[in-house]
Amino acid sequence: MARQIVMDTETTGLEADAGHNIIEIGCVEMVARKLTGNTYHQYINPDHEIDAEAMEVHGITHEFLADKPKFKEVMHAFVEFVRGAELIIHNAAFDVGFLDHELSLMKHARPKISDHCQVLDTLSLARKIHPGQRNSLDALCKRYAIDASKRDVHGALIDSELLARVYLAMTGGQSSLLLDEESDKSARGRPTRRGTGRSRGQRPADGANYTLTVVQATAEEAAAHEAMLEKIRESGACVWDFD
DSSP, rough: OOEEEEEEEEESSOOOOOOOOEEEEEEEETTEEEEEEEEEEOOOOOSSSSHHHHHHHOOOOOOTTSSSSOOHHHHHHHHHTTTTTTEETTTHHHHHHHHHHHHTTOOOOOGGGGTTTTEEEEEHHHHHHSHHHHHHHHHHHHHHTTOOOSSSSOOHHHHHHHHHHHHHHTTGGGGGGGOOHHHHHHSSSOOOOOOSOOOOTOOOOTOOOOOOOOOOHHHHHHHHHHHHHHHHHHHTTSSOOOO
């Protein structure tokens, strides 16, 4: 089954080449498009101060990291966690650049993260799906109605969890968000099934009864939709409206 790792990092600054380092790694695991509950989370002592601008973003202080392990001490466990998976990262060039920098500093035999796993950039994906729109993680959470209210500051683990939900919504819909533990709950009680797109009156092959949830548009939403259709009609570019 396909194994994917949704990952985020926090750093001491914006440029690895300028001597900045990773100070937090957060990963959540998905198998067959389901969150497994398996995570990797680690704070890392960079052995130097953190830029004030970076600290404002993630709130992590040098004092907090003083007793945390160095990257070389966690490198093996991290690489083993992601090995063979597809890494899903928002603005992957940033995180991959830092990971490659850290691996090279450790003189790792395979100093690029792409030597260990594939990488998918959700920022590039979002720009293809939503061209010309804001595609930050916050913007995508709002667009896909994903609750980010607990995200007071950037944090690698919470951002990974949010990104996992954004990715699943972008690429296959909310039905993929079920944790494996949901299956256990269904096994103990009556399962809840959703519609599968079959025509009315056609019974599912397994004989189960499916409940289709329909969300009606509000009057305000319907009016906004009609206004947008009218703009498209007036543009002369409409090829699907034959009224």
